[in-house]
Amino acid sequence: MQHPRIAWAAAATLGLLAASFALPNADTTRAFPRASGADGERFSLEHWTLDASETRGRKVYETWCIGCHGEQGLGDGPSAEWLDPRPRNFQSGRFKFRSSPSGEFPLLDDVVHVISCGLNGSAMRSFPLMPEKEKHDVARYVLALAEFGMMEGEVNELIDDDGMSLQEVLDEEYEDIFLDNMELAWEDVWPVGMEQRPEMDEDSVERGKALYEAQCVACHGATGVGDGDSSFHLRDWKDAVVVPRDFTTGVFRAGSSAQDVFLRLRTGLNGTPMPAVSGSDDDLWDLTHYILSLAPSESDKSVHPMSCDAHGAAR
Ligand code: HEC
Ligand code: HEC
Numbered sequence: 001m002q003h004p005r006i007a008w009a010a011a012a013t014l015g016l017l018a019a020s021f022a023l024p025n026a027d028t029t030r031a032f033p034r035a036s037g038a039d040g041e042r043f044s045l046e047h048w049t050l051d052a053s054e055t056r057g058r059k060v061y062e063t064w065c066i067g068c069h070g071e072q073g074l075g076d077g078p079s080a081e082w083l084d085p086r087p088r089n090f091q092s093g094r095f096k097f098r099s100s101p102s103g104e105f106p107l108l109d110d111v112v113h114v115i116s117c118g119l120n121g122s123a124m125r126s127f128p129l130m131p132e133k134e135k136h137d138v139a140r141y142v143l144a145l146a147e148f149g150m151m152e153g154e155v156n157e158l159i160d161d162d163g164m165s166l167q168e169v170l171d172e173e174y175e176d177i178f179l180d181n182m183e184l185a186w187e188d189v190w191p192v193g194m195e196q197r198p199e200m201d202e203d204s205v206e207r208g209k210a211l212y213e214a215q216c217v218a219c220h221g222a223t224g225v226g227d228g229d230s231s232f233h234l235r236d237w238k239d240a241v242v243v244p245r246d247f248t249t250g251v252f253r254a255g256s257s258a259q260d261v262f263l264r265l266r267t268g269l270n271g272t273p274m275p276a277v278s279g280s281d282d283d284l285w286d287l288t289h290y291i292l293s294l295a296p297s298e299s300d301k302s303v304h305p306m307s308c309d310a311h312g313a314a315r
Contacts, residue, residue, distance in 0.1 A: 033174065035166040043155040043166060045072050048148040050141070057141030060134045068123060073145035083123045086240065090142050091149030094237060094271035097254035099191045102268045102276035105146060107191060111139035117308030119253045126308070150181045192266050195281040197258055200289040208290025211283055219244040219273065224294040237271040244274070250295030255308055261288045 033047040050058065061069075068087040070076040075089035088095070097114055098106040115135045118126030127135065154177050158169045198204060212220075219234065221227040224247035236242045245252065254260055265284050268276030277284060 033170055035170055037167065041166045042159055043152055043169070045145075045148055047166075048144065048151075050144060053137045054141045054144045056134075057137035057139070057144075060130075060138040061141050064127065064130075065138065073142070073149075079123070084240075085122055085236075085242070086238070087123070089238075090145040091152070092237075092271070093146045093149055093185075095146075096269040096272060097264070098267050098270070099263050100189045100267065101192055103270060104189050105143065105185055107189060108136070108139055108143065111142050112136060113308070114254065115139060117255060120251050120255075121253055147182065147185060150185055151177065154181070192263070193281070194259070194262060194266070197262075197285055198282065200258070200292070204286045204289045205293045207283075208286035208288070208293075211279070211287050212290050215277065216287075220247065224248055224291070234273045236273075242272050247291050247294040248296070250292075256292075256295070258285070258288050258292060261291060 033043075033049055035041055035047070061073075066077055068075075068077045068079050068083065069090065070080065070087070073090035075087045075092075077087065080087050093105060095106040095110070097119070098104070098110045100107055100110065112132075112135050114124070115127050115130065115138065118124050130138075155166075155169055155174065158164050158173060159166060164172075212224075213222075217228055218230045219226075219228045221231065221244070226244040226246040228244065231244050234242050234244065250256060252261060252264070254264065262284055264274075265277040265287060268274055277287065279287075
């Protein structure tokens with residue numbers, strides 16, 4: 001994916017970086033961060049410059065997202081303490097539901113998809129009536145928070161440990177730190193491949209069952225209800241208890257189309273014990289078919305034609 005900031009990074013490498021510079025893919029210029037000069041000033045979100053889309057996105061965020069995800073996107077809004085799972089901390093850079101490889105940032109489209117469809121079985125609601133442009137803008141802002149999260153610690157370490165002022169860091173070190181981090185953040189973000197789905201016949205389901213018994217039972221349990229031997233000790237990256245999905249409900253957090261389930265298997269859920277599954281695309285389709293075969297048979301019929309699930313194939 002050609003992310004705007006990578007294009008920016010390329011421009012910077014070519015020596016085009018100035019106090020303010022053009023973003024090739026955006027409609028405005030992005031100002032270089034500036035320190036206010038206050039004593040003991042540290043690098044904070046106010047210094048992180050936003051382009052026009054991200055600035056519009058921040059407004060959308062402050063209207064619709066801040067109550068759960070918090071003022072700075074740390075997942076600590078006023079409603080957060082009542083929720084399980086907790087709202088995502090965007091600055092952590094950990095996104096569960098992606099089409100990008102394991103451990104990576106999500107594609108912009110993945111974030112837009114979560115906003116459009118919500119995450120079933122969590123407080124993350126869908127925003128089906130939000131105009132596409134607003135979804136795009138707020139998704140850009142979410143990713144800007146994740147980028148800031150990568151930078152913040154490193155910049156403040158220089159201030160705290162090396163005794164530099166913020167202005168000195170910005171003048172002397174910032175460009176290198178920025179370019180390194182943006183490369184790290186975006187260089188491996190691309191949609192994982194997905195070969196065409198074979199038919200969901202009995203043979204495929206049987207092959208999937210054998211793979212499931214070898215790789216998934218310890219957590220998801222012999223009957224797929226999420227009660228495997230290891231299931232009682234699982235924690236996410238914040239040490240919160242996390243329970244393997246119960247496949248007999250037919251409800252998946254990020255969509256129950258075969259394509260959605262395939263992506264969850266191929267890419268894993270960052271920050272949780274749910275690993276990325278290795279194997280050929282055919283193996284993953286077989287596993288997907290087995291898991292879907294555990295869902296109540298009427299679940300397909302209950303998909304409303306306008307729901308995101310019904311649109312899974314079009315993603
Ligand atoms: C009522 C609370 C609530 C509101 C409002 C809310 N969210 Fe969430 N959001 C959550 C929770 C809870 C999760 C974590 C779900 C999980 O871990 O499975 C989440 C997760 C997410 C994720 C992470 C997806 C991933 O792959 O890990 C994104 C992106 C997101 N929300 C974006 C937004 C945006 C953008 C808005 C505003 C337009 C918003 N949320 C509003 C509660 C909320
Ligand atoms: C180490 C334990 C562990 C193993 C092994 C494991 N899972 Fe999971 N899995 C989890 C946990 C925990 C979750 C729930 C994560 C969450 O909700 O944040 C999960 C969630 C899922 C989901 C739900 C995605 C969604 O959108 O709701 C699917 C599908 C899944 N696992 C399939 C599999 C398959 C297939 C295998 C074997 C190839 C497997 N898992 C192996 C722990 C595991």
